[in-house]
Amino acid sequence: MGRPQKLPIHTRLSRRIKTIKRILHLIATLGFIGYLPKAPGSFGTLPPYLLVLLFRPDDIPLLIFSAFILLLGVLSAHQAERVLGKDSGHIVIDEFCGYLISVLFLPKTFAYLTAAFILFRFFDILKPPPIRRIEKTVRGGAGVMMDEVLAGIYTNSCLKVWGYLM
DSSP states (O other), X not given: OOOOOOOOHHHHHHHHHHHHHHHHHHHHTTXXXXXXXXXXHHHHHHHHHHHHHXXXXXXXXXXXXXXXXXXXXHHHHHHHHHHHOTTOTTOXXXXXXXXXXXXXXXXXXXXXXXXXXXXXXXXXXXXXXXXXXXXXXXOHHHHXXXXXXXXXXXXXXXXXXXXXXX
């Protein structure tokens, strides 16, 4: 029995590219979460909330992880947008990243983490200036990610002020 023939390089490359695109799509939608019929953005915020609540990571590793998720989010959202359309509600990696940013350098208590969840969703839905403008003007995966990054920064700033006043 002879050795099986190798597929031509362009066929193998094409299959690998399709696999990478599928993986990026799964990352952008957090698997099935982006396809939930109601509130996929809120459900996309739930995994990082639970992750931080359960593991209470130190801030420097959380900052590094957030930067990694941001980079991965830009790449995966860019790819998913090509299939799903501009800033599709199915893309929820941005909520994951934005929530992580919202809790950086804050106490990892239940009260802070829950307040961050609620405030982050508020800012993400309301989109106060300049969030809405960023969402409309920045294209591709960066545009998908940046409005949630800003919502996370708004949330973090509010909670820092709240912590200072209390």
